[in-house]
Amino acid sequence: MNLAPHLPALQVVVPLIAAPLTVLLRQRSVAFAVALVASWLALAISLLLWWQVANTGIISYAIGSWPAPWGIEYRIDRLNSFILVLVAGIAALVLPFSRASIESEVAAQQHYLFYTMFVLCLAGLLGIAITGDAFNIFVFLEVSSLSAYVLIALGRDRRALFAAYQYLLMGSIGATFLVIGIGLLYLMTGTLNLADMGQRLASVQGTRPVLAALAFITVGVSLKLALFPLHQWLPNAYTFAPSAVSAFLAATATKVAVYVLLRFYFTVFGESAVFARLPMQQMMLLLALAGMFAASTIAIFQTDLKRLFAYSSVAQIGYIILGLSFNSVSGLTASIVHLFNHGVTKGAIFMLLGCVALGVGGTSLTRVQGLGKRMPLASFGMVIGGLSLMGVPGTAGFISKWYLLLAALEQGQWWLVFMIALSSLLAAVYVWRFVEAAYLREPHQNTTNVAPTPWLMSVPTAILVLAIVYFGLDTSFTMGTASEAAAALIGGSR
Amino acid sequence: MTGATTSMTLGSHFTYFITIFLMVAGLFIVISRPNLIKKLIGLGIFQTSVYLLYIAPAKLIGGTAPILSNAFTVYSNPLPHVLILTAIVVGVATLALGLALVVRIREAYDTIEEDDILARDSNAEDNGNAT
Numbered sequence: 344m345n346l347a348p349h350l351p352a353l354q355v356v357v358p359l360i361a362a363p364l365t366v367l368l369r370q371r372s373v374a375f376a377v378a379l380v381a382s383w384l385a386l387a388i389s390l391l392l393w394w395q396v397a398n399t400g401i402i403s404y405a406i407g408s409w410p411a412p413w414g415i416e417y418r419i420d421r422l423n424s425f426i427l428v429l430v431a432g433i434a435a436l437v438l439p440f441s442r443a444s445i446e447s448e449v450a451a452q453q454h455y456l457f458y459t460m461f462v463l464c465l466a467g468l469l470g471i472a473i474t475g476d477a478f479n480i481f482v483f484l485e486v487s488s489l490s491a492y493v494l495i496a497l498g499r500d501r502r503a504l505f506a507a508y509q510y511l512l513m514g515s516i517g518a519t520f521l522v523i524g525i526g527l528l529y530l531m532t533g534t535l536n537l538a539d540m541g542q543r544l545a546s547v548q549g550t551r552p553v554l555a556a557l558a559f560i561t562v563g564v565s566l567k568l569a570l571f572p573l574h575q576w577l578p579n580a581y582t583f584a585p586s587a588v589s590a591f592l593a594a595t596a597t598k599v600a601v602y603v604l605l606r607f608y609f610t611v612f613g614e615s616a617v618f619a620r621l622p623m624q625q626m627m628l629l630l631a632l633a634g635m636f637a638a639s640t641i642a643i644f645q646t647d648l649k650r651l652f653a654y655s656s657v658a659q660i661g662y663i664i665l666g667l668s669f670n671s672v673s674g675l676t677a678s679i680v681h682l683f684n685h686g687v688t689k690g691a692i693f694m695l696l697g698c699v700a701l702g703v704g705g706t707s708l709t710r711v712q713g714l715g716k717r718m719p720l721a722s723f724g725m726v727i728g729g730l731s732l733m734g735v736p737g738t739a740g741f742i743s744k745w746y747l748l749l750a751a752l753e754q755g756q757w758w759l760v761f762m763i764a765l766s767s768l769l770a771a772v773y774v775w776r777f778v779e780a781a782y783l784r785e786p787h788q789n790t791t792n793v794a795p796t797p798w799l800m801s802v803p804t805a806i807l808v809l810a811i812v813y814f815g816l817d818t819s820f821t822m823g824t825a826s827e828a829a830a831a832l833i834g835g836s837r
Numbered sequence: 838m839t840g841a842t843t844s845m846t847l848g849s850h851f852t853y854f855i856t857i858f859l860m861v862a863g864l865f866i867v868i869s870r871p872n873l874i875k876k877l878i879g880l881g882i883f884q885t886s887v888y889l890l891y892i893a894p895a896k897l898i899g900g901t902a903p904i905l906s907n908a909f910t911v912y913s914n915p916l917p918h919v920l921i922l923t924a925i926v927v928g929v930a931t932l933a934l935g936l937a938l939v940v941r942i943r944e945a946y947d948t949i950e951e952d953d954i955l956a957r958d959s960n961a962e963d964n965g966n967a968t
């Protein structure tokens with residue numbers, strides 16, 4: 344049997360089948376093996392799909408052979424093949440990491456269920472990215488969200504429960520807003536296929552239900568991607584979740600939500616409709632700037648590193664939305680590249696924090712005092728991640744900030760260049776707080792012995808840290824894909 | 838606008854008024870009630886209003902299921918009904934998970950009032966014994 348034409352379906356089906364398998368097998372090492380195989384297969388499939396799209400163009404796959412627009416279509420272009428690689432890549436690295444990491448953070452009898460939820464979340468996120476059907480997006484969004492709530496609630500601190508509950512409320516409201524928006528669009532166009540919807544919307548553009556749909560979808564997805572000031576669920580969720588979960592969600596969940604926003608704005612509504620009839624550009628610009636400054640400022644005053652970097656995530660989302668608000672090819676390119684680079688950077692940072700939590704028993708700033716001497720490699724990795732957040736040349740973060748600056752200059756907005764530089768300075772301040780504690784302070788007395796980091800944790804983490812540097816030096820993969828994806832979005836592939 | 842057209846608008850938009858009322862009422866409960874169970878009830882009402890938003894326009898009075906026969910000419914659109922069947926399943930799963938979390942929260946905090954939970958956490962932090 345030739346499986347090659349069915350790769351789009353397998354991308355989602357493989358992790359989706361692995362999820363019930365892990366429940367049935369129960370044995371935690373067997374469950375781990377199944378989950379690991381599923382996540383690596385997903386990565387292999389996503390790379391194959393990326394390669395296929397790069398060579399032969401858009402892939403359209405009709406689920407169950409029902410042709411679009413009646414059936415559900417999986418449609419893979421440059422943009423979502425890029426997102427698929429990011430999500431599957433992070434999952435393939437976090438999963439081996441999680442085996443040793445949850446050993447100390449999750450009760451042993453729950454381990455196999457952890458893997459179930461993890462691959463289910465992966466299936467959901469891949470599904471959102473790959474599908475070309477509006478209602479299918481909602482279903483996969485809920486698959487990934489429900490499993491994410493469970494993963495967060497697995498944290499050993501009781502506050503993890505309340506964080507998961509709050510995320511559940513906010514996430515469900517966000518998803519329901521999205522369904523309301525999709526429902527209004529369906530009423531106006533009579534189709535759920537995204538590309539078809541985009542074409543049919545042209546004749547009813549600017550009517551009140553369509554504008555209402557735009558508003559509902561914007562608010563709903565903004566809740567999911569933690570756009571300031573709708574980010575309230577994020578810091579607690581990332582702080583109290585198990586380390587592996589923080590790493591996976593921080594690197595992928597909000598990024599996939601950004602993808603959904605891009606897809607709706609540029610494929611369904613079309614940039615002219617989004618930005619012409621409502622002051623979306625100004626609104627997005629304002630919220631992005633507010634996020635960049637407010638969240639970075641809050642981050643500076645945190646005493647726990649996980650919470651500090653969670654707020655930093657909110658600020659970095661601001662950069663991504665800022666690029667989007669320019670409504671230009673270069674702005675979108677910067678957004679898409681930053682989406683990838685920030686995913687890699689944050690994934691690495693939260694995985695390092697997982698190693699640190701295991702090594703010295705916590706991630707508060709007092710715990711990591713003198714970390715430079717006690718865990719030299721981990722603190723060096725943290726510094727690289729921090730430099731990437733600031734946007735220092737030689738790291739992935741520099742590439743995306745550089746293109747964001749260029750995009751701002753192209754708009755002739757000199758003051759924005761100044762603002763981006765200023766908020767990077769805030770990033771430097773919160774990263775410095777870690778550097779100061781790790782290198783300039785003496786170790787805390789009552790935490791003298793450092794637990795060794797298992798190789799299952801250190802190797803994936805090291806790979807991701809090296810990826811930060813690699814994507815800072817060789818941009819052919821990231822920039823090449825992102826610029827083509829942005830051109831396709833703006834150029835009207837619809 | 839004359840009285841007749843106003844009542845026409847009211848009549849033809851009747852389901853939308855109900856939908857919006859349920860939507861806003863549900864959202865208001867989620868925001869204003871500190872009790873975690875009541876919040877979930879509000880969330881349920883909010884989600885249910887969306888079912889109505891999909892179903893009401895799809896239903897034709899006197900319409901049947903789309904059966905291929907000369908005896909039936911007026912059909913209701915089956916697709917929104919199917920979509921909402923999926924949404925109901927999602928809603929049930931969300932509610933179940935939410936309630937399960939509330940049970941765990943009650944075990945850990947011995948309360949399901951949001952204010953009490955926040956107060957207990959900040960007390961624990963002040964005493965320095967937060968785990």
